[in-house]
Amino acid sequence: xxxxxxxAAVRLRMEGVRKAxxxxxxxxxxxxxxQAGEVHALIGENGAGKSTLMKILSGAYRADEGLMWLDxxxxxxxxxxxxxxxxxxxxxxxxxxxxxxxxxxxxxxGVEPRTGPFINWKRMRSSTSEALGQxxxxxxxxxxxxxxxxxxxxxxxxxxxxxxxxxxxxxxDEPTSSLTQADIRRLxxxxxxxxxxxxxxxxxxxxxxxxxxxxxxxxxLRDGHSVGSGRPAEVKTSEIVTMMVGRDVEELYxxxxxxxxELALKITDxxxxxxxxxxxxxxxRGEVLGIAGLVGAGRTELMRAVFGLDPVRDGEVKVGGFVxxxxxxxxxxxxxxxxSEDRKNExxxxxxxxxxxxxxxxxxxxxxxxxxxxxGQDRASRPWIDRLRIRCLSxxxxxxxxxxxxxxxxxxxxxxxxxxDVLLLDEPTRGIDVGSKADIYQLIDELARGDEESNRPPRxxxxxxxxxxxxxxxxxxxxxxxxGVLGEARPVKELDERGIMLEATGAEQAT
Amino acid sequence: MKQQKRQAAIVRRAAGSKAxxxxxxxxxxxxxxxxxxxxxxxxxxxxWPNQRLILLQSTVVATAAIGATLIIISGGxxxxxxxxxxxxxxxxxxxxxFELTETLPDGGEQVVxxxxxxxxxxxxxxxxxxxxxxxxxxxxxxGAMVIGHLGRVAALLIGGFTVLWTWSVITPFGAVVAxxxxxxxxxxxxxxxxxxxxxxxxIVTLGMWGALRGAAKGLGDNxxxxxxxxxxxxxxxxxxxxxxxxxxxxxxxxIALAIVIACMLRYVRFGRHIFAIGSNEETARLCGVxxxxxxxxxxxxxxxxxxxxxLMQFSFLTGQGDPVTAEGYELKVIAAVVIGGAxxxxxxxSILGTIAGVLIMFVVDNGCTQLGLDNWVQEIVTGAxxxxxxxxxxxxxxxxx
Numbered sequence: 065x066x067x068x069x070x071x072a073a074v075r076l077r078m079e080g081v082r083k084a085x086x087x088x089x090x091x092x093x094x095x096x097x098x099q100a101g102e103v104h105a106l107i108g109e110n111g112a113g114k115s116t117l118m119k120i121l122s123g124a125y126r127a128d129e130g131l132m133w134l135d136x137x138x139x140x141x142x143x144x145x146x147x148x149x150x151x152x153x154x155x156x157x158x159x160x161x162x163x164x165x166x167x168x169x170x171x172x173x174g175v176e177p178r179t180g181p182f183i184n185w186k187r188m189r190s191s192t193s194e195a196l197g198q199x200x201x202x203x204x205x206x207x208x209x210x211x212x213x214x215x216x217x218x219x220x221x222x223x224x225x226x227x228x229x230x231x232x233x234x235x236x237d238e239p240t241s242s243l244t245q246a247d248i249r250r251l252x253x254x255x256x257x258x259x260x261x262x263x264x265x266x267x268x269x270x271x272x273x274x275x276x277x278x279x280x281x282x283x284x285l286r287d288g289h290s291v292g293s294g295r296p297a298e299v300k301t302s303e304i305v306t307m308m309v310g311r312d313v314e315e316l317y318x319x320x321x322x323x324x325x326e327l328a329l330k331i332t333d334x335x336x337x338x339x340x341x342x343x344x345x346x347x348x349r350g351e352v353l354g355i356a357g358l359v360g361a362g363r364t365e366l367m368r369a370v371f372g373l374d375p376v377r378d379g380e381v382k383v384g385g386f387v388x389x390x391x392x393x394x395x396x397x398x399x400x401x402x403x404s405e406d407r408k409n410e411x412x413x414x415x416x417x418x419x420x421x422x423x424x425x426x427x428x429x430x431x432x433x434x435x436x437x438x439x440g441q442d443r444a445s446r447p448w449i450d451r452l453r454i455r456c457l458s459x460x461x462x463x464x465x466x467x468x469x470x471x472x473x474x475x476x477x478x479x480x481x482x483x484x485d486v487l488l489l490d491e492p493t494r495g496i497d498v499g500s501k502a503d504i505y506q507l508i509d510e511l512a513r514g515d516e517e518s519n520r521p522p523r524x525x526x527x528x529x530x531x532x533x534x535x536x537x538x539x540x541x542x543x544x545x546x547x548g549v550l551g552e553a554r555p556v557k558e559l560d561e562r563g564i565m566l567e568a569t570g571a572e573q574a575t
Numbered sequence: 576m577k578q579q580k581r582q583a584a585i586v587r588r589a590a591g592s593k594a595x596x597x598x599x600x601x602x603x604x605x606x607x608x609x610x611x612x613x614x615x616x617x618x619x620x621x622x623w624p625n626q627r628l629i630l631l632q633s634t635v636v637a638t639a640a641i642g643a644t645l646i647i648i649s650g651g652x653x654x655x656x657x658x659x660x661x662x663x664x665x666x667x668x669x670x671x672x673f674e675l676t677e678t679l680p681d682g683g684e685q686v687v688x689x690x691x692x693x694x695x696x697x698x699x700x701x702x703x704x705x706x707x708x709x710x711x712x713x714x715x716x717x718g719a720m721v722i723g724h725l726g727r728v729a730a731l732l733i734g735g736f737t738v739l740w741t742w743s744v745i746t747p748f749g750a751v752v753a754x755x756x757x758x759x760x761x762x763x764x765x766x767x768x769x770x771x772x773x774x775x776x777x778i779v780t781l782g783m784w785g786a787l788r789g790a791a792k793g794l795g796d797n798x799x800x801x802x803x804x805x806x807x808x809x810x811x812x813x814x815x816x817x818x819x820x821x822x823x824x825x826x827x828x829x830i831a832l833a834i835v836i837a838c839m840l841r842y843v844r845f846g847r848h849i850f851a852i853g854s855n856e857e858t859a860r861l862c863g864v865x866x867x868x869x870x871x872x873x874x875x876x877x878x879x880x881x882x883x884x885x886l887m888q889f890s891f892l893t894g895q896g897d898p899v900t901a902e903g904y905e906l907k908v909i910a911a912v913v914i915g916g917a918x919x920x921x922x923x924x925s926i927l928g929t930i931a932g933v934l935i936m937f938v939v940d941n942g943c944t945q946l947g948l949d950n951w952v953q954e955i956v957t958g959a960x961x962x963x964x965x966x967x968x969x970x971x972x973x974x975x976x
Contacts, residue, residue: 371861393864402861406857413855413858414854424851424858425862426863427847434844436843478862
């Protein structure tokens with residue numbers, strides 16, 4: 065420690081925390097120290113171990129090794145409820161409120177004031193008003209049903225709940241991901257107010273601008289290690305990024321010479337049932353085209369409409385020489401494949417085997433005649449398991465037993481197996497480790513380049529990502545989607561992160 | 576490196592034997608239960624005629640459970656099994672009884688032509704096909720409602736009723752034309768104006784559970800139907816010679832069906848797609864599986880199996896259509912499938928397991944009866960087995976992850 069510090073002010077201390085899931089080491093000895101009256105940012109890419117660390121802090125997971133102290137007392141929560149009782153509260157991305165109950169029932173859930181066996185509604189109401197007043201939102205009525213509130217207000221209810229039961233450590237996990245700019249301002253005011261009241265706040269985010277604004281100190285996690293810490297005011301953003309990524313950007317994003325070939329996908333004035341409003345783009349073989357934009361701008365909806373998963377209201381999609389109605393079945397046969405952004409709920413059939421998942425688009429030629437034999441499925445999927453270096457015991461292992469990165473590779477292997485010409489990738493690297501990311505970037509480059517010797521033509525890749533360095537690193541051109549409207553695709557050479565962000569948020573027009 | 580490889584091989588082999596154990600779990604349970612009764616009861620339980628009896632008693636439930644396994648693997652459920660069986664026995668009895676009559680001058684009726692009498696071998700085949708087809712049609716309409724074509728099913732139903740209502744008013748030909756027109760108009764209107772509402776199989780088959788029981792009663796005016804004896808009546812009887820002397824033909828049919836469906840589930844695209852839909856419907860759709868068509872097909876096949884079970888029940892009742900038979904079979908069937916290791920959330924299950932599950936229940940029944948235990952004891956034991964089997968299954972799952 066460079067500066068002497070009053071040890072009494074240290075509210076939370078985690079030392080040497082280790083956690084492994086099977087063969088995957090999620091945390092390899094992480095230290096974290098948060099003082100009372102401090103906002104401490106926890107930064108890292110998806111899969112760096114932030115969520116695991118916070119789940120250990122909240123009591124949802126038990127650490128394999130390592131110790132924790134809360135206000136100098138040893139702290140070993142057995143469950144999230146235990147953690148809350150001890151004074152550690154999580155404010156999650158996905159809100160954990162009972163939507164059909166009222167604000168007061170939510171805030172005092174489990175600690176309802178009672179007279180004898182009966183709930184004391186009068187005290188319910190007054191305690192709730194008090195808690196809401198404490199966070200400066202006395203205007204929310206305690207009786208109102210939670211589902212009638214806006215997302216930002218629901219978040220406030222959650223915060224009030226934590227404050228009401230006297231939590232001393234508040235963990236905000238990506239709290240701004242579904243908020244508007246104005247709501248973010250109000251949330252930051254509230255965080256400052258909580259800080260002034262002496263709460264210790266852990267703030268998880270990968271939006272570095274937010275960290276610069278709100279945090280007093282930060283710790284960077286990468287691949288389960290704490291790789292650096294400091295004060296945002298004293299460190300440049302680019303240095304933080306280097307800590308997060310841990311290697312040269314050039315090295316992470318390979319890009320070979322890829323001359324653009326024939327037209328593979330042409331979208332003309334496409335409109336979906338709700339989103340997108342209008343989208344036009346052309347994608348050639350040998351090209352990687354990125355779509356940037358905010359969550360909710362309609363990027364996923366565009367891709368789903370193109371793939372035939374969502375209805376099309378207007379416009380035309382032309383794949384190679386095909387036009388006309390779209391369904392996933394038809395798209396696969398036209399040589400288009402898609403990786404879903406939601407690996408768990410859509411991307412993979414988790415209790416089926418690796419081979420089942422890879423061969424699902426087409427089960428022809430898996431045995432004699434029209435039969436599908438497990439051995440045939442193994443044979444068909446094996447080359448792709450090797451090529452993508454998917455770590456599994458055998459093709460017959462259930463997908464749910466694999467790590468996130470390997471699961472994502474299975475979802476990608478499906479497209480290689482089906483030998484598609486056009487790859488639609490929706491957030492292909494969300495929530496996976498840096499090593500797997502590097503593998504996937506390399507694969508995208510190889511696919512787009514093609515290989516004449518082994519007679520593999522160049523493929524066309526359409527990719528959605530919310531992580532701009534990735535888009536800038538991988539793509540040839542990038543189009544920005546804003547409020548359902550897809551902008552013109554421009555070469556990456558003409559673009560930078562700031563420009564894309566401005567276009568995505570619409571700040572350009574405002575200034 | 577070499578050691579690493581060897582270690583990987585050991586891990587793989589361990590995983591393999593664990594998978595085998597998982598697949599054989601219900602069978603081991605069956606052997607355990609059987610062994611227990613064999614020890615306690617002794618000779619009268621072990622002898623072959625008793626085994627034959629257990630098999631015979633379990634055939635109807637087993638046949639229906641084979642179909643229900645498909646539905647449960649796909650993530651659905653069928654609560655209408657018992658009612659479908661009752662409806663099926665009535666339908667088969669009605670077909671067997673088909674005859675033309677003539678009104679006599681004194682107001683009485685005289686049979687001028689009886690199908691069964693004219694074609695004693697051929698006509699029961701028509702009844703057999705009718706039973707299975709009836710099941711398939713019920714399955715098709717359940718499937719159609721599950722995938723959201725409530726309006727279309729309603730259109731067809733109303734078309735059918737139109738034919739019935741107008742049959743005696745206008746000529747039969749006119750009635751059919753009117754029915755077709757009504758169905759077609761309603762079909763087009765519902766497609767145009769009604770949004771597709773996907774209903775859960777639980778709700779659809781709960782409705783069918785009530786409606787089909789009512790329909791079964793309606794077919795016979797609340798009375799059972801007794802057609803004349805035919806070879807269909809002997810389906811559940813052991814004969815004096817040939818393969819039928821080992822076990823009744825119905826049991827053989829059930830075993831054959833089990834093998835066919837088991838192979839289909841494992842080695843045919845349709846079967847693999849059922850697993851895919853049950854495991855994750857969205858993934859299946861993303862991968863280009865035609866989810867709607869697969870569901871229609873699987874409900875049709877599954878409830879056609881129930882139709883076959885109805886045929887066996889008809890024969891088991893020594894040739895009568897009974898509108899109140901097979902009450903509560905739906906829960907027996909679900910219990911058997913679940914004991915057999917299937918997951919009610921879909922994506923898991925096997926025919927071998929289901930058959931073992933059915934046999935476990937009937938071995939318990941038979942054993943308890945031989946021990947002179949009352950019915951209520953059997954029911955408690957069966958209930959305990961259901962909960963214990965699923966509990967063990969969950970435990971095993973947790974350890975695997």
